[in-house]
Amino acid sequence: MFLKSFSRFSKNMSVFVQKLNPLTGHNDWVIQNEDYDYHQEVARSAFADMLHDTERNRLYEKALKVAIDKIHSLGKKALVLDIGTGTGLLSMMAVRQGADKVTACEAFKPMGQCALKIIELNGFKDCIRVVSKRSTELTVGPNGDLSEKCNILVTEVFDTELIGEGALATFDHAHKYLLEKECVVVPDNATIYAQVVECPLAQNWNKLKDIYNDDSEILLKIPQSIKNCAGSAAVHDIQLSQLPLNSFNTIIPPTPVLRFDWSGKTPFIYERSTINTLKSQLDGTAQMVFMWWELQMDINGDHLLSCAPFWAHPNKQTLPWRDHWMQAVYYLPQEVKVKKDQELHLISCHDEYSLWFNLTTDLKLTKTDYLNPVCNCGLHIAFSRTRIGQLNDSKRNKKYLRILEDNITPQTVVLFLSDGFHYGLVASKLGAKKVYFLDTNLLSRRVLKEFINYNNIENAIVLEKAEDLKSVDLKTVSIVFGEPYFTSTILPWDNLLFLYLRDSIKAILNENVQIFPKKCIVKAVAVKFDDLHKIREPLGECEGFKMKNFDDLIQESSNISDDDVEAQPLWEYPAVALSNEVIIAEIDLLTEHRSILEAQGNVKLEKNLPCNGLALWVEWSLDDTPKGTVTTGPTESIEIGKKIQWDMYTRQGVCLFTSKLAQTLQYHFTFDFKDGNITFKCT
Template identity: 45%
Template structure:
């Protein structure tokens, strides 16, 4: 039996019915469940195991039997740790059935058949029906970057009320959340919109009042904060503890909603724009085993880890991708005039999320969670908002637009939220038509049109609404489309051109005129671990888990996935190679290319980075290109600096090849079908 699902092809823009095997959804869930990178987190594994051993030994020394409950067991690793540490009984629950079935096989393969596995959510378990008795030790990993975003508060409260003894211990025992007020001209670009000026500094687009008054999105911006360049931000305060969560609840249940006001003194004058956030956990009752998610500059173990040529200071602390750090943007930046000026950080949480504000006067009451009122944050991801503000990128586009726009120019702009297209009106174009299929994006653009009184601009819901194709002198795009995930998904620009081609005059200028895909063999420090097999973890064989994930990934995961590579350091093993060139004037042409990249640096190649360079006009000058890849020239053997406002593509080789000497590649592009297929093979000497 097969099932059908509707899938939108990002290159053709067409929604088609895709036939899938009955187990396709299962394979997608398994392949993308994210268990792998947790199991590669050696510090997490070692400290969990140490806390389990210590706690069970202590409880038994006090004359207690130890009955363990493991909520959300995953592979069963924590349950097996508890059984091997001497627990009298272990009950594990897992609601994700594919993972539960895999856990059962892993437990059996590791001689842990005594573990009782319940295929339910913990909130569905009943004592006397599913469990013989209440547990007196809870081991669990229910946390995310925000700490409480996966429902930890409700799960712990239910467990204490229904499943645990009154004196039960928990691993982890408690958590603390930390905040540090900062300013960053770079990070601010992910949260607002700057006015747009021409190359002479004259304003082209003023920002409407609704954007200036908008408080933005309260949701966290999760990222690897240690990778944010230290010269790009300034700290206004020391890190401060804002909330503690007692998972053992020996005093009272965890409160679902709290607020706390923290008085701080400014370390320097300036504008307080954001809060850096992270947490740590005490894995044992006595707080002797602590795991911190702090960025490197605030990490309690920073002096124990040594940086070197092979590992920068920012990567000297243990790496993890499932628990990162976050930025929360302050609704209205707070101007601090003097060093040591007192201000107040207002901190809030509900059952699933946190939010912050900063004020000069101590607030008298709790502040409600803010939300976007201007559309910018509703329709654009953080990376796109940052891209809209990227100075060098905008300068390249404006350089082209200023040189080519005249009083007779008639523009058709294609894409979503294309403010550069709006700017052509301010550059003197006779008329501007903007095709934007997204209603919220059109509403946002319309607010700029009205605020800037751009009377020669029309917004089009459908491409068929173009008034007179023969009079168009320019077709322009960045290009950017909301449904794009990988850089080449924006080749949808070429599909739109095909719909227009026969009605355009011969002299119509098209920008970008071409696109080039580049490939770069990489040695990542850590990113490859998200797809790497686990093998053995703290003495337990997890090869069955590896086999399950690989089988599902082969069926449901693309050979190239999108990642913000600036967050994941890696060295270049060769110079980048162009592997495909697409001419938008001949977009319907099928292309097949193949070649070989010789690896200059003999290290393990564990990833192939891919990106697109957009060619704005026919010239080989660097000014004619806008890249979504490296932001600085590549130096072989050195860490690559990446564009921070777009996700690149990355291919992870399926098998490990030591001392590979070259990468053989093939690429097939069928534009009318929207198919772009990559194949990479590592070859040894």
């Protein structure tokens, strides 16, 4: 749901907030806490697994010890500046390792207040000064935030792209205005690694494929404007370690391509490019770059923090799990055919906040080779990478093709109620008399029209909004077809917008009209996640420091701003099944619904393991046969005690909770058809 506007309506610190209801497609006014935005920001700042990352925490402390010992060996007091202190963890570590004076700055004031309480709770009130400012606003001098410049800087201002949170400007400003010339920085430097690969599985998230029938005859061609598009430069952060090793071939092995010196000994460069000339390891097609980074935590290079996937990680036996620093995929602007031992030139670029890559076999480079890729076809702007992968899912598409082949005649008129369902144009190729598309998203409509023009389809009409259906003689429509998919979808059941669109026109459809899909089934399974639960798990203590105030703050804000179910791509987060799949609710899409659908029951745990989550998904029954089921959940049968294989092209719903041993979980599902609200609770 998206915030639009609000106004106060009472004195009890509540507001009316206008949100888009993804089920009905309407903007609804709902009551929210006045500080909803604030609480949402606090909740999103954690529980994320940052402070559960034991390796990160301990490497920071080890590097702090090296830095403090170094300054003390020079006969100086260790004056530490902690930028972005968060809970105050690194500041308290600095004191524990002998720092003489610590100043911690935190721009987000609620977190700064929390840090003060945690610091006091742990007995460091007199050792650490917390300043609620951005580091670029700090002043130095007798009456300043810092009485004098510091000689040690510790900070964690990194993201999956390393520099996406403004690390370059943060370090640059600190060295110019807040630090002594001969200072020590934790971490000392960083290195970006790039691995060029051929990976058809990942390319499904980037490039659309032509559509064929079972006889290998082409049904729908991808427009050249889409085929030739360089795609989006936006980072695709992903848990690369969950990609099957047999899903990619390495063209160029992991290679250091960019180095960032945080120590201040070299100038900070905000834009640059490097070229690495290397040889291909094999014949193949270079499609993308896998990227990650490594931090050298201390000045001696003894402590390294690597974000590499398991096949390239220096500590394969103790591989840490992180959701705050993942790996990334960068799709090359164009695929490059290569031969084994062929000389290749890998171009690595960055600006102040982002990275991009290119690959060429010709060293005669032009300005174009260095440009940040920009989508000019509209596809990569209209749709998420998950959606592009979904459109390429051949198993899924064959289910739609079978229904269309079985039901289309030369007299058939089809109305598609979905966004961006260009596959529906196959109906025209199969001989339908006329095809209507109701596509409410401007960008996806443009892509759909490009498909229509490129494939010379003359009997397809694209409608922009439900009101436009009034211009259509709906009595002539013989099939109403939904994928269903809508760009407003977050949770799997949000695509029930199809039901509301269908209800809005049912009275003026002919009585013999066929509707697909016929049923929506909500399912669930109890699981034990290896790691995902850490993003919501309270800390209790972190590296020996009490974190109760932080846990309380996050829990309060989460209770106010978070729904019980959130969307996650579960294929990236391994989980063991603890129960059989359970049908939560069945929703008939052929009848009109006026009452509230309620379902409650138990999920019986069949495995004596701690349960920390319940995964949810939906299945769409196109017809009454197993072949006609389109799932957004497991792609193989669930086996208790074994890892679940999830659909990689949708996000599932998940309820996360603190690990518990139990025999059953109790759930309560409510679908208010009138208001278009679904609630789900699990205890």
